[in-house]
Amino acid sequence: MKTGRKSGGAVSLATIAEAANVSISTVSRIVNGQTHRASAQTAERVRQAIEELGYQPNQIGRALKQGKTRVVAMLTANLNNPVMSTIASATEAALRDIGYVMTLCDTHDREDLQDEYLQAMRAQAVQGYILVTNIRSPGLAEIVARKEPVVFACRRNPYKPGAFVGIDNLQAGAAAADYLWSHGCREPAVVFPANGSAVTEERVAGFCARMSALGVPASRITKAAAPGNFHLEVGYAAARTLPDGAPWPKGMLCVSDQIAYGVYRCARERNLRIPEDCLIVSIDGSELNSWIAPWLKSIQVPYRDFGLPIVEQLQTIWNGGEPGEVILPFSVD
Amino acid sequence: MKTGRKSGGAVSLATIAEAANVSISTVSRIVNGQTHRASAQTAERVRQAIEELGYQPNQIGRALKQGKTRVVAMLTANLNNPVMSTIASATEAALRDIGYVMTLCDTHDREDLQDEYLQAMRAQAVQGYILVTNIRSPGLAEIVARKEPVVFACRRNPYKPGAFVGIDNLQAGAAAADYLWSHGCREPAVVFPANGSAVTEERVAGFCARMSALGVPASRITKAAAPGNFHLEVGYAAARTLPDGAPWPKGMLCVSDQIAYGVYRCARERNLRIPEDCLIVSIDGSELNSWIAPWLKSIQVPYRDFGLPIVEQLQTIWNGGEPGEVILPFSVD
DNA sequence: CTGAAAGCGCTTACAG
DNA sequence: CTGAAAGCGCTTACAG
Numbered sequence: 211m212k213t214g215r216k217s218g219g220a221v222s223l224a225t226i227a228e229a230a231n232v233s234i235s236t237v238s239r240i241v242n243g244q245t246h247r248a249s250a251q252t253a254e255r256v257r258q259a260i261e262e263l264g265y266q267p268n269q270i271g272r273a274l275k276q277g278k279t280r281v282v283a284m285l286t287a288n289l290n291n292p293v294m295s296t297i298a299s300a301t302e303a304a305l306r307d308i309g310y311v312m313t314l315c316d317t318h319d320r321e322d323l324q325d326e327y328l329q330a331m332r333a334q335a336v337q338g339y340i341l342v343t344n345i346r347s348p349g350l351a352e353i354v355a356r357k358e359p360v361v362f363a364c365r366r367n368p369y370k371p372g373a374f375v376g377i378d379n380l381q382a383g384a385a386a387a388d389y390l391w392s393h394g395c396r397e398p399a400v401v402f403p404a405n406g407s408a409v410t411e412e413r414v415a416g417f418c419a420r421m422s423a424l425g426v427p428a429s430r431i432t433k434a435a436a437p438g439n440f441h442l443e444v445g446y447a448a449a450r451t452l453p454d455g456a457p458w459p460k461g462m463l464c465v466s467d468q469i470a471y472g473v474y475r476c477a478r479e480r481n482l483r484i485p486e487d488c489l490i491v492s493i494d495g496s497e498l499n500s501w502i503a504p505w506l507k508s509i510q511v512p513y514r515d516f517g518l519p520i521v522e523q524l525q526t527i528w529n530g531g532e533p534g535e536v537i538l539p540f541s542v543d
Numbered sequence: 544m545k546t547g548r549k550s551g552g553a554v555s556l557a558t559i560a561e562a563a564n565v566s567i568s569t570v571s572r573i574v575n576g577q578t579h580r581a582s583a584q585t586a587e588r589v590r591q592a593i594e595e596l597g598y599q600p601n602q603i604g605r606a607l608k609q610g611k612t613r614v615v616a617m618l619t620a621n622l623n624n625p626v627m628s629t630i631a632s633a634t635e636a637a638l639r640d641i642g643y644v645m646t647l648c649d650t651h652d653r654e655d656l657q658d659e660y661l662q663a664m665r666a667q668a669v670q671g672y673i674l675v676t677n678i679r680s681p682g683l684a685e686i687v688a689r690k691e692p693v694v695f696a697c698r699r700n701p702y703k704p705g706a707f708v709g710i711d712n713l714q715a716g717a718a719a720a721d722y723l724w725s726h727g728c729r730e731p732a733v734v735f736p737a738n739g740s741a742v743t744e745e746r747v748a749g750f751c752a753r754m755s756a757l758g759v760p761a762s763r764i765t766k767a768a769a770p771g772n773f774h775l776e777v778g779y780a781a782a783r784t785l786p787d788g789a790p791w792p793k794g795m796l797c798v799s800d801q802i803a804y805g806v807y808r809c810a811r812e813r814n815l816r817i818p819e820d821c822l823i824v825s826i827d828g829s830e831l832n833s834w835i836a837p838w839l840k841s842i843q844v845p846y847r848d849f850g851l852p853i854v855e856q857l858q859t860i861w862n863g864g865e866p867g868e869v870i871l872p873f874s875v876d
Numbered sequence: 877c878t879g880a881a882a883g884c885g886c887t888t889a890c891a892g
Numbered sequence: 893c894t895g896a897a898a899g900c901g902c903t904t905a906c907a908g
Contacts, residue, residue: 233879269666270607271901274884289628299622299649314647316632333602471834501804503835566895604885607900
């Protein structure tokens with residue numbers, strides 16, 4: 211009886227087959243749970259060999275044959291933003307539950323990096339793409355045109371309607387307006403990125419529309435904006451456009467938590483007390499706020515709950531279905 | 544002349560070979576840059592076909608043949624911790640620069656999840672593992688025993704010496720002691736996880752040793768600890784063990800930024816002013832501090848610089864070398 | 877119940 | 893300079 215194992219070689223189906231004195235086909239079937247297609251004896255012998263030799267199926271071989279890698283790529287604009295890392299870890303857990311692995315790429319909001327990763331992931335033959343806060347890019351356009359399975363989170367597919375998980379940003383902006391209004395604020399400000407995405411634009415629009423409905427015309431809303439991709443710096447720079455010396459508006463919407471943090475820094479530099487001098491509302495609801503940003507009122511977006519619907523959308527696409535939009539509820543308190 | 548492409552099939556080497564009327568071998572060589580091994584004409588014809596048909600090499604086929612996937616797995620305890628996400632994004636960039644892809648897994652500091660991911664990554668035939676803040680687990684012990692390429696960051700390999708990237712935690716603790724001492728603190732406190740890792744233990748030990756050398760005996764150092772994995776909550780719970788009503792120590796080392804945030808919450812609840820009532824020093828130096836935690840003095844660990852040495856260690860291992868420890872400098876201001 | 881064979885996409889001696 | 897062939901580890905009709 212041979213040792214059943216080439217020295218140095220990894221443990222493969224062939225190793226097990228030899229050890230258990232059966233064909234590769236038989237081992238394969240048993241490994242894949244088609245245990246009833248073999249005699250109890252054979253199955254047992256194979257199981258023993260697997261146990262003894264510590265066999266684990268090589269997914270590369272499997273992937274090549276089946277054309278399915280069980281790998282999904284997530285591209286995100288900035289891992290250091292808690293919004294992204296929360297979505298990432300939630301999605302990863304949901305994928306793991308269905309036996310998939312997630313590869314995570316940080317595009318730094320750069321078109322060239324987004325395309326580079328898209329291409330690298332394609333070369334890895336991933337089975338799907340998840341774009342969290344995408345930007346337009348030739349590579350993305352191509353992926354969409356090729357009808358690859360792709361789900362968008364936070365920001366919609368910029369090229370055509372399709373799978374999306376997010377919140378109603380207009381409503382979130384409106385909720386911020388309600389909150390400030392109910393706290394007596396009649397001349398609010400709104401802080402946002404000058405060259406912002408649809409997301410921030412909608413939040414601003416929803417805010418202004420609701421304020422208007424409440425009797426506060428757009429002319430009485432101070433707009434503070436600044437260019438840039440990184441919201442911390444955008445918030446800071448935007449706040450600095452408010453006249454120094456003059457009092458700030460009594461209430462303010464910052465379109466993201468990070469923007470609010472940036473504004474806070476500026477407020478500190480100007481010796482303003484938050485929230486006494488200016489009530490700041492933002493949208494995101496990062497977990498960290500309750501620990502170190504108690505001065506911030508942040509509308510909670512359930513990013514942790516994005517994972518499941520994202521994966522469900524992916525499955526819908528894989529099954530040939532037509533994915534739609536999943537709009538999750540935010541909460542104000 | 545045929546169309547050169549099976550309908551529905553993906554573009555493979557064979558597609559290109561047929562289109563350019565050469566053998567698969569030839570296309571393969573050209574794709575891999577062995578362009579001098581073909582005539583200029585042939586090379587040109589192949590290049591054209593590749594261009595026209597949009598061919599991209601399938602890494603799965605390549606991986607199966609070569610036994611190299613160009614994928615590396617990173618396992619991290621908690622993606623939501625900025626420390627981890629910073630290391631992750633830095634490492635990913637460094638890997639990308641050498642043509643590798645990184646898969647990121649969040650173990651939530653759980654032994655079972657760590658092992659599950661280790662196994663999944665092995666099945667994906669990754670070429671190496673990077674463990675950021677590992678914990679002991681049977682699967683990890685096995686990986687180490689099998690001598691798989693593995694690099695540890697922050698926490699050392701618990702099973703034997705080897706590749707490691709981190710800082711000198713004893714010295715960092717000592718630096719914190721110096722800082723508090725130089726600010727007049729003679730009866731400090733130290734806050735840490737009760738069942739902490741070697742990292743936090745060393746920081747505490749370094750702190751106490753230096754304090755002792757400065758003439759502050761261990762008996763005059765208040766120890767506040769609490770169990771748990773999540774430092775925010777650990778810090779909060781530990782701070783609550785300090786007697787309410789009584790004044791806090793004038794200075795305090797929190798072994799991580801997150802611990803400090805937890806302590807801060809408790810301080811707020813007790814109407815203490817930070818840093819006026821208690822000067823808090825921590826170790827990590829997260830970027831966010833300057834924005835929303837100006838009250839915190841944090842010793843900076845250059846997590847962003849971990850990426851390169853981590854990748855270099857991996858390369859050393861791949862090349863059969865003996866990796867050592869890379870100890871990076873922290874900075875106090 | 878079981879096995880031989882083809883083939884997924886690629887690389888790599890080897891032969892010409 | 894170029895191609896035929898073997899083989900990486902797996903799955904899957906197909907035949908017995």
